[in-house]
Amino acid sequence: MQQPATERTPWSLLTGLLAEQKRGLIAGAVVGVLWAAAKVSIPRLIRNAIDRGIKGSEPLLKWSLIIGGVGVLAGIFTGWRRWLAFRESRTTERRLRERLFNHIMALHVGYHDHAQTGQLMSRASSDLQQLQAFVVMIPLTISNLFQLVAILILLLNSDPLLAVIALAPLPFVNVSARRFSHKIHPAVMAVQARQAALATVVEESVSGVRVVKGFGAQGVQAGKLGREADAICEVSLRAARIRARFLPAIDILPSLGLIAVLGIGGHRVLNGEMTIGQLIEFNSSVLLLIWPMRNIGMTLATGQRAAVALQRVQQVLSTVADVADPADPVSLPTEPPSGGALGALSLRNVRFGYDPARPVLDGFDVTIEPGTSVAIVGATGSGKSTITRLLLRFYDVQAGSIELDGCDLRSLRLHDLRRAVGVVFEDTLLFHDTVAANIAFADPDASGARIETAARLAGAHDFIDELPDGYATMLGERGFSLSGGQRQRIAIARAILADPRVLILDDATSAVDPSKEHEIRVAMATVMRNRTTIVIAHRPGTIALADMVLLLADGCVAAQGTHSELLATNADYREVLASLAARDEAVPQAELIAVKIPREVFGDDIELEETLHEPIGGE
């Protein structure tokens, strides 16, 4: 199902991205080299100031001013190289994140069925951060390397033996920094894992507080927490011991070079083989190299982590969408055929299964005349919602075909198809945006009047009016929270506004409380008029709205007719409806309000709670 688009390796993904930012990166490296040059010159300038200015007879002020001048340059280049490096790395991060998002949006629903939101999120957040941390090091490391080489050349020229001895401890700084990074990483992960385990105990104890208190089990939970707290303490101390082993060593190692300079260099000065200025030059040079050495060690470690992250990102990017626009798309007819209407659907001998070996639909065959409405009734799991998904081309049929106005769905542009087919899902998802924007989802430019009309049709206008900011109220996560029924009505308004030629109501009123559903039914009848509509519902009142009812069983159409015909003639149909009604009893009681429900043709929506408020027997 998921084959890579190209055989590209993760690194070629990165080099491709970096090639786009070539100019910025080169600028970063050039400025970095200038910075390094300024820094490297300082020990030499100090040496000259001492030997020629203090010890010699040259004007000291000149050297002082030169050092100060270099200070100005070094200051500018320090800031500049930093800015360039971060700008480029953040740009890489931003671009790649956008690309990843767009790719995820385009991936077929079958992919999303298997992918976990959390994992995709971490691809686009923590993995990209790892990558950013590496990219920022690229120009910085180039300048650090330049600095290292330059100092090495200067010192070797000045006194090869002392240079070797003075700089000898520095590679160990690098090695230690790298080894430290390797060792501390698993230790830190272990601490995090224990912290997560403790969080679980806390979370369970707080959410299960009624059980804990009900049995007086505080001691048991306290015991669990105590063990986890001890475990955290233990692994944290283990991590601390690793830090204790490496960090002081990394700190102290360069001092060994300084000691060597003082000892060996001092004697050379005494013997007249070296000037005191040179001695101090050596000293400052060693100090200058400590940070570049540490940094290079860190770059290697971040590089390894970035490689792993990059690979995961590449895996997502190289997944090809199974459902995509055809190479040669046809256009949907925009004019109705003579004497007819738009929105003719025919499903021919359709077979489909999420697992192809176990088809959900098999030999499903039905023709829906344009402008008519069809209710699909079937037991839970019979494949009703699968039909919705196939009509939207979330998946492709495995055999047979689906045609809209004479065009096979696979020959249409996805955008055109999905504009022509509108849907209200059972579980409504609203976006973090205003009520108006949520309704105008299909057409962000819709006028306020159109939005209100759609809301009125969906029976949502009244409660929207009562929201704190009316149509401008923010919804979704962090926004105003609506009840399940209210959310569904917004979703219905959203589909109405899209004005599709085929409208699918996939259990769209399941969370609307029965009293309100009656109101919506009237509205729905208006919307359904002259529009091909497919209704998946379990309440008889809603089912009765449709011109025709299909009973779905064993993956195909088991019976077909009007609601009352089927009710009168088909025992299976009655049984399915009864089982759906039983399911309805599980509707959250908070949704139910104290209003008497009109008796339907079949079944009884009367709930225990309501009758208590509305005594039928009279008081």
Added chain:
Amino acid sequence: MNAVTDEDKLDRDETRKVIRRSWQFAKPYHRTMRTAFLLVTIWTATTLAGPVLVSVGIDSGISQHNGRVLDLAVAGYIVVAASAYLIARLQFVYINRAGEGFLRDLRVRVFDHLQRQSLAFFDRERTGVLVSRMTADIESMGELIQFGLLQFVSAGLLVVMTLALMFVLSWELTLLALVVFPVIVVASVRFQRESNRVYLTVRERVGNNLSSLQEGISGVRVIQAFAREDEQSRRFARTNSALFDSHMDSIRISMWYFGLVEFCGIVATAAMVGVGGLLVHRGSVTLGVVTAFVLLLSSLFEPVQQLSQLYNTVQSAGAALRKLYGILDTVPDVDESPDAVDLPAAGEVIVDDVGFEYVPGRPVLANVTLTVVAGERLALVGPTGAGKSTLAKLMARLYDPSQGTVSFAGVDLRDATLRSLRERVVVVPQEGFLFSGTIRDNLRIAKPAADDEEITRSLEAIGVLDHFLAFAEGLDTEVRERGSRLSAGERQLVSLARAALVDPAVLVLDEATSNLDPGTEAEVEHALESLMQGRTVIVVAHRLSTVRRADRIAVVDSGGLAEIGNHDELVALGGRYAALSAAWERNQVAS
């Protein structure tokens, strides 16, 4: 990246309180802490020894042509470096031992205190907030201990010690260093403030970008169904660019700061060399002292930068401690009275003129009086929000009534020991709540001392032993977090078995509103029936079948008792219950 919001900032008074309290709290670690601080002080001093020894080596060794003094300086340097290494290792160990111990104690104490809080407290506080007190807040303390405390203390010490040493070496050059020093201090303070401000924006935008990302991923079906991918991509690009912009803001600030610090460092060096050279010419300082000053400049400037960077870590740890101490200061409101007595083995449950309010001034129940005799089965029915669940909870002392009393066998529940109360009265909630661990662990929640045989017996008593023994690992099956490996019905069975293990006189049941999985529904029914045998049962009923099996039915409406009696009596009364029953009868006929 640690950003601190305004409300997290502690004022001077609060800071003092937090420090004093932490010092008291850390009592077991005072010795370790004192040792650690001593070690930090010595270690800080060793970092200054290097420049001094170099200066001695130059002045007394090289300039005086005395090879022996030079060798001595070198030997001294080696000793200092070696001991610095050992001391540094030790201080790490000491400070972490004290710090991690302190955190462990804090975790245990806060958790114990949380568990002592009443249910009303848990109704008020959100789970997420309480969990983050025990995790994020304590971890931010941990971060301080691991990375900050040591550096914070030694950086402060280093500035003071360096200045003192400089004065001893040459007051003229010290004054020169003090010209540049304030620039670094001011720049660092401003940098800290500015970057904190920007980090807060970055944090907010990271959050926005993540929700926009999440919205896209979890809403992908709706987005594709409405062919809105392009628009959604544009929306994401907006939050993504906003994040990029705030990152760039933070880089701009650090660009100026690090550039300035670099500039100041080199200019100070230039000044030291220039002015120092002049003083050497005059003979008022030696070349070694000038060298020492050049080397000491970094000991003066770097700690200032470190302090400004650690400032946020210290602040957020302080804020975290204040919140944690806030929890420790909350006095639990349901607690055992000092002269509590054990409840007798059996007796009547008497609710006497009871009223209750979650929010003062808004009573949920008022003037409820009823008696449940031993072995009686009472069903509570009524509309959502009428107060039937609250009444049931009061009968188990999950809350204390605001008015009136609830008693068992003549003892006011408030005067009973909590232990005996939990043995006599057991609440079975709507849904079986399981903890991660094995089935056996989950049963032991009810009675930690229970042996394996007792556990087996309790399962047998309600007829579900075979069900669990059929699992490959039997009662040692790991149920995972929230019992996710078991079905809802199986979780309920475990919950019922817990009650059977306690073997209480009174059972308070909250009947599930939704249907369980068909596979176990009958089993749950059967187990429930066995559990109820021979006990006083108070059931919050949602199904008429349950109501029909009760000895008496209490109809609770708008915070009071509307009707009470057995089925026939209430039907004869022709009130609310009669209507309910009639509707049910009709439903039976229809299907």
